[in-house]
Amino acid sequence: MAKAQGLTWTVEDADSMTQAEVYGEVLTQIGQQNPKVVALTADLAKSTKIGRFGEVIPERFYNFGIAEANMIAVASGMAETGLIPVVSTFATFASMRAAEFVRTDLCYQKRNVKIIATHSGTSFGTAGTTHHCTEDLSIMRTFAGMTVIAPADAYETARAVAAAIEIEGPVYIRIGRGFEPPLHKSMDFDFEVGKAIELREGTDVTVIATGVTVVHAVEAADRAREQGVSVRVLDMHTIKPLDVDAVVRAVKDTRRIITVEDHSTIGGLGTAVADAIAASGKGCAFKKLGYQDQFSIVGYPEDLLHLYKLDGDGILEAIGLILKQDFEQDEDWEDEI
Amino acid sequence: MLQDAERKTLQDTARRLRERIIEVTYSCGGAHVGGAMSQHDLLIALYYKYLRIDPRNPRWEDRDRFVLSKGHGGVGHAVILADKGFYDTKLLDDFNKTGSPFGMHLDWLKVPGVDVSTGSLGHGLPLALGMALGGRQQGRDYRVYCVMSDGELQEGSVWEAAMAAAQFKATNLTAFVDRNKLSLDGPTESIMALEPLDKKFEAFGWRVLSIDGHDYDAICEAIETAHAETGRPVMIIADTIKGKGVDYMENQTAWHYGGLDNDMRDRALASVRRMK
Ligand SMILES: Cc1ncc(C[n+]2csc(CCOP(=O)(O)OP(=O)(O)O)c2C)c(N)n1
Numbered sequence: 001m002a003k004a005q006g007l008t009w010t011v012e013d014a015d016s017m018t019q020a021e022v023y024g025e026v027l028t029q030i031g032q033q034n035p036k037v038v039a040l041t042a043d044l045a046k047s048t049k050i051g052r053f054g055e056v057i058p059e060r061f062y063n064f065g066i067a068e069a070n071m072i073a074v075a076s077g078m079a080e081t082g083l084i085p086v087v088s089t090f091a092t093f094a095s096m097r098a099a100e101f102v103r104t105d106l107c108y109q110k111r112n113v114k115i116i117a118t119h120s121g122t123s124f125g126t127a128g129t130t131h132h133c134t135e136d137l138s139i140m141r142t143f144a145g146m147t148v149i150a151p152a153d154a155y156e157t158a159r160a161v162a163a164a165i166e167i168e169g170p171v172y173i174r175i176g177r178g179f180e181p182p183l184h185k186s187m188d189f190d191f192e193v194g195k196a197i198e199l200r201e202g203t204d205v206t207v208i209a210t211g212v213t214v215v216h217a218v219e220a221a222d223r224a225r226e227q228g229v230s231v232r233v234l235d236m237h238t239i240k241p242l243d244v245d246a247v248v249r250a251v252k253d254t255r256r257i258i259t260v261e262d263h264s265t266i267g268g269l270g271t272a273v274a275d276a277i278a279a280s281g282k283g284c285a286f287k288k289l290g291y292q293d294q295f296s297i298v299g300y301p302e303d304l305l306h307l308y309k310l311d312g313d314g315i316l317e318a319i320g321l322i323l324k325q326d327f328e329q330d331e332d333w334e335d336e337i
Numbered sequence: 338m339l340q341d342a343e344r345k346t347l348q349d350t351a352r353r354l355r356e357r358i359i360e361v362t363y364s365c366g367g368a369h370v371g372g373a374m375s376q377h378d379l380l381i382a383l384y385y386k387y388l389r390i391d392p393r394n395p396r397w398e399d400r401d402r403f404v405l406s407k408g409h410g411g412v413g414h415a416v417i418l419a420d421k422g423f424y425d426t427k428l429l430d431d432f433n434k435t436g437s438p439f440g441m442h443l444d445w446l447k448v449p450g451v452d453v454s455t456g457s458l459g460h461g462l463p464l465a466l467g468m469a470l471g472g473r474q475q476g477r478d479y480r481v482y483c484v485m486s487d488g489e490l491q492e493g494s495v496w497e498a499a500m501a502a503a504q505f506k507a508t509n510l511t512a513f514v515d516r517n518k519l520s521l522d523g524p525t526e527s528i529m530a531l532e533p534l535d536k537k538f539e540a541f542g543w544r545v546l547s548i549d550g551h552d553y554d555a556i557c558e559a560i561e562t563a564h565a566e567t568g569r570p571v572m573i574i575a576d577t578i579k580g581k582g583v584d585y586m587e588n589q590t591a592w593h594y595g596g597l598d599n600d601m602r603d604r605a606l607a608s609v610r611r612m613k
Pocket of ligand 1 (some may be wrong): 044376515517579
């Protein structure tokens with residue numbers, strides 16, 4: 001039985017709990033110690049697991065019914081009074097139904113509100129496209145002042161939730177439905193918002209992944225290694241602020257980068273990394289894995305990750321392709337432009 | 338009052354298709370069975386007595402439109418569309434499966450007979466209003482029906498549409514509330530109270546009819562009253578039971594969404610077969 005422990009919280013038996021269950025438990029313990037923390041949901045107390053907070057601290061728990069935009073604006077008002085509202089609903093409703101309220105009431109007004117968005121990506125696959133959320137990283141990244149985190153598993157989620165409470169300002173944490181495979185075996189890893197975790201060293205290719213896809217990137221890297229390809233894996237749990245140094249090091253050391261996200265290839269991790277590569281001024285072979293300007297279909301989450309080539313097989317295939325891909329070394333540009 | 342034979346036909350159809358809902362819920366691994374059962378008699382009355390539709394021509398321009406605003410009731414809608422002949426009911430064996438046209442919430446681009454893709458609550462009434470205004474604008478005489486859930490009414494967009502429908506006198510729009518009094522986390526009245534619901538819609542400019550949502554005489558009378566109304570849009574608040582027909586599911590929040598094992602399925606079927 002693995003115990004997960006931070007400075008202010010302890011979760012017994014963490015490896016038998018889902019991402020969302022762990023976050024519910026950690027948030028509840030933080031709430032017990034910090035009377036400024038209040039928890040808000042929109043008829044999804046049970047589904048998101050923020051309901052755990054409500055069971056233990058009912059006097060600081062607010063269920064708004066099915067009314068996400070209202071809930072975000074109320075959270076902003078509460079934050080003005082010094083409270084730390086933590087809001088939880090499905091990613092699709094937090095990031096899109098309530099988008100302008102998040103931007104104008106939380107980010108523009110610099111309010112100390114945390115959003116924990118569950119069922120992101122295609123983790124709620126069988127619910128279909130209305131319940132998939134492959135746009136939120138992109139949307140949230142564009143809001144000035146927003147911190148955006150996509151933890152890879154339950155352990156990282158616990159760390160992200162605890163870290164978010166310490167950050168002054170709006171934070172968006174994106175997790176899955178709760179049936180994702182674990183990445184870490186214990187709490188024994190460094191977690192710092194804005195700092196990538198190097199899970200595998202490598203010199204031929206770097207795979208930069210976020211959220212649920214990180215575990216698949218590790219699998220692909222291990223399989224590639226058996227074929228003699230040295231693949232660095234970066235767990236980029238923080239999309240914003242991005243760990244630009246880690247990206248530039250990858251450009252320098254491996255010259256080939258693949259990004260992987262359970263998200264559109266437009267505007268999310270891939271775009272953030274592309275910006276960093278472009279700004280570095282160095283040539284680099286580059287590939288973005290994700291949903292390619294398309295709406296994901298109905299299906300089981302593990303099938304969908306396979307179908308859209310975001311699992312071990314898909315990433316391994318991309319590694320093979322990028323090894324063959326030419327890119328411009330820094331010279332010889334004159335005649336081409 | 339309905340003729341006895343007609344009432345019996347509607348009830349028999351409803352029972353037979355409640356059994357189908359149970360079978361699909363069983364085979365697909367889990368569905369929003371509670372809300373599918375509460376909305377069911379409203380949908381049966383519409384599909385088997387009123388809707389002007391043609392299963393061989395699902396995109397017929399002059400068809401009546403039906404918007405299941407509570408998109409999670411999709412499993413119930415899907416079995417009805419199959420029974421009406423929009424597609425082979427065998428397709429429902431793949432409900433929820435990867436690549437299937439059928440997920441929990443139906444997609445109009447994939448499922449014949451569906452007019453809009455719903456699932457995100459609070460979209461259906463404005464979508465239906467648009468179809469109603471579009472029909473009127475172009476001199477078409479079709480009607481638009483919209484079924485909402487009660488928890489859904491907590492969304493502000495519903496009330497924006499309610500104001501607009503009254504403002505634009507959309508009398509070709511008839512809306513229903515499946516008032517089963519439970520949402521996902523529990524009773525609507527303890528989470529975010531809706532009552533007095535009839536007075537709210539009246540204040541927003543609607544004619545409101547409150548009925549028993551499982552009584553075919555009442556449902557049909559209300560729909561016909563709505564057809565005759567010329568001044569205001571009509572909201573039919575249907576008092577319903579979540580999980581209706583399955584004794585162990587009735588009025589249980591836990592049966593908002595669920596899967597069935599063999600024993601649960603058999604008990605559910607037996608319970609439905611005992612219905613009138
Ligand atoms: C905008 C939006 N927020 C949240 C949800 C998630 N959700 C799906 S069903 C449901 C509860 C529905 O309860 P109710 O509206 O009363 O439906 P019924 O009881 O008829 O099933 C919720 C919160 C959603 N589908 N859409």
